[in-house]
Amino acid sequence: MLKTPTLSKDQVAHFLDQGFVLLNKAFDAGDTADIQRWAAEITERPEEAGKHWVYHETSLLDGEKDLINRIENMTPFHSGLRELADCFLPSVGQLLGEKAVLFKDKINFKMSGGEGFKPHQDSQAGWEAYADYFINVMVCIDEATLENGCLEVAPRPNSASDFLLVGKEWEPLTEKQTAAMDFTAYPTQPGDVIFFDSYAPHKSARNLTNSTRRLYFSTYNRLSEGDHLAAYYADKRKNYPPDIEREADKEYVYRV
Ligand SMILES: O=C(O)CCC(=O)C(=O)O
Numbered sequence: 365m366l367k368t369p370t371l372s373k374d375q376v377a378h379f380l381d382q383g384f385v386l387l388n389k390a391f392d393a394g395d396t397a398d399i400q401r402w403a404a405e406i407t408e409r410p411e412e413a414g415k416h417w418v419y420h421e422t423s424l425l426d427g428e429k430d431l432i433n434r435i436e437n438m439t440p441f442h443s444g445l446r447e448l449a450d451c452f453l454p455s456v457g458q459l460l461g462e463k464a465v466l467f468k469d470k471i472n473f474k475m476s477g478g479e480g481f482k483p484h485q486d487s488q489a490g491w492e493a494y495a496d497y498f499i500n501v502m503v504c505i506d507e508a509t510l511e512n513g514c515l516e517v518a519p520r521p522n523s524a525s526d527f528l529l530v531g532k533e534w535e536p537l538t539e540k541q542t543a544a545m546d547f548t549a550y551p552t553q554p555g556d557v558i559f560f561d562s563y564a565p566h567k568s569a570r571n572l573t574n575s576t577r578r579l580y581f582s583t584y585n586r587l588s589e590g591d592h593l594a595a596y597y598a599d600k601r602k603n604y605p606p607d608i609e610r611e612a613d614k615e616y617v618y619r620v
């Protein structure tokens with residue numbers, strides 16, 4: 365069983381003030397090795413319609429090589445990854461001040477030649493159709509550096525009483541919107557964890573190194589706002605299904 369990370373009073377205060385908090389070594393070496401093994405296991409499984417969702421991309425380095433971009437919707441199919449998502453329910457509950465429920469989970473691979481992420485707030489990805497507020501947990505699987513595209517986060521731009529989207533839904537933040545934001549890169553080691561909310565602006569660079577940079581993300585909302593995981597994935601399956609479920613003559617565009 366994973367030893368569930370808990371947050372100190374100072375860490376909770378930092379999160380409530382800034383919209384994010386970093387926990388170095390949230391998992392010990394044994395738990396980190398389990399998480400790395402589970403990530404490898406789900407990656408080795410065949411891609412099948414109706415199972416976990418695998419998305420690919422083409423390497424920016426040679427314009428040809430097929431890379432895994434992301435694996436999503438893992439908890440129904442892998443008990444270890446289910447345990448990982450569940451282990452944060454108490455700590456996310458600490459930050460919400462009430463019970464949390466899982467909204468979604470994924471691993472972003474960012475293999476050698478993998479694309480980065482433009483600055484955005486996660487609620488810009490249409491999440492507010494399901495609930496008002498979300499907390500993400502990032503778990504570092506491979507060492508993440510500035511060069512291979514670690515997470516870069518800026519403090520939440522709004523005061524705690526006035527959480528707002530700065531940008532438009534389905535579009536990254538513009539240069540004008542990010543001009544006054546103060547992004548800091550957070551290089552992380554396997555086992556480190558970052559909690560950040562759906563209003564904390566973040567971005568990450570493309571990976572032009574020769575190492576893979578896997579980061580796991582699980583997302584939660586207040587249980588009092590409902591359990592939306594099944595509806596979220598059903599809606600997403602219609603608009604942006606995993607590669608194995610795509611129709612050949614249809615174009616699918618990643619937006620935020
Ligand atoms: O993997 C990353 O570097 C950031 C991912 C991200 O922001 C997202 O998937 O919304």
Ligand SMILES: [Fe+2]
Pocket residue numbers: 484485486566
């Ligand atoms: Fe994001």
